[in-house]
Amino acid sequence: MRRRKDPIPPGAEIYWGHRASYAVLGWMLTLPALVLAAIVWNDRRSGTGDWIAAALFFLLTAGLWLIIVGLMRSYMLIDGDRVELRVFSGKVIRFTLGEITGYRFGPLLRRPLVRQYPTLLLYRNGERLPADFLQIPGRDRLRELLRELELQPQLLTPEERAGRFPLNRKLRIEGDTLIRKGERIPLSEIEARREGDLETVIFCRKNGERVLPRFLNDSIVNKDLLALALERNGVAVGDALPRL
Numbered sequence: 068m069r070r071r072k073d074p075i076p077p078g079a080e081i082y083w084g085h086r087a088s089y090a091v092l093g094w095m096l097t098l099p100a101l102v103l104a105a106i107v108w109n110d111r112r113s114g115t116g117d118w119i120a121a122a123l124f125f126l127l128t129a130g131l132w133l134i135i136v137g138l139m140r141s142y143m144l145i146d147g148d149r150v151e152l153r154v155f156s157g158k159v160i161r162f163t164l165g166e167i168t169g170y171r172f173g174p175l176l177r178r179p180l181v182r183q184y185p186t187l188l189l190y191r192n193g194e195r196l197p198a199d200f201l202q203i204p205g206r207d208r209l210r211e212l213l214r215e216l217e218l219q220p221q222l223l224t225p226e227e228r229a230g231r232f233p234l235n236r237k238l239r240i241e242g243d244t245l246i247r248k249g250e251r252i253p254l255s256e257i258e259a260r261r262e263g264d265l266e267t268v269i270f271c272r273k274n275g276e277r278v279l280p281r282f283l284n285d286s287i288v289n290k291d292l293l294a295l296a297l298e299r300n301g302v303a304v305g306d307a308l309p310r311l
Contacts, residue, residue, distance in 0.1 A: 169193075172186065219295065
């Protein structure tokens with residue numbers, strides 16, 4: 068399962084998928100299929116419809132196992148400046164850290180009771196690498212190395228390059244200003260505060276008036292560009308917004 072075509076270079080870091088966790092998940096999906104098959108097999112009254120349902124269930128389970136195997140075989144190898152990774156589809160992608168010119172954060176993955184994880188998108192000479200770094204082992208280590216390069220978000224549209232981008236239907240950024248329902252708020256007048264027992268970070272004016280939603284969920288887009296704009300105006304965002 069954990070084979071690689073070439074030997075691992077001495078001193079290189081390699082990160083594998085969580086094989087044991089994926090295997091447990093696979094068996095949790097398989098056991099109901101086995102129970103269903105046993106019921107149908109032992110029930111003499113089972114008709115054609117029952118067998119078709121069991122067959123479809125087995126096909127679904129087999130498809131899920133293929134996905135799990137793809138996740139188990141993924142890896143990331145870091146050898147100095149060189150990075151090699153195998154993605155879910157089995158494709159091997161190679162690049163150097165120096166080739167990465169920018170990044171973006173894609174949609175958030177929702178996980179119950181834990182923080183939300185955005186998909187990391189990397190760009191090489193303006194073209195996005197064909198990999199979803201959310202599903203690749205070693206993602207946090209890669210972010211540490213990329214952070215040392217002080218990369219900026221990839222500006223994809225003329226509006227973004229001009230410093231204009233929406234946050235939602237009622238909020239947008241224009242240069243160094245937040246537009247909220249027609250009101251113009253300089254970004255330099257915004258500060259980040261921690262509130263409540265969970266120390267939720269809220270963005271408000273100096274007088275405490277909140278200017279961004281309390282929970283920056285999927286109702287807010289372009290969070291990485293918002294983090295960049297705020298930090299350029301002296302507002303430290305910490306971990307409240309996705310940033311490389």
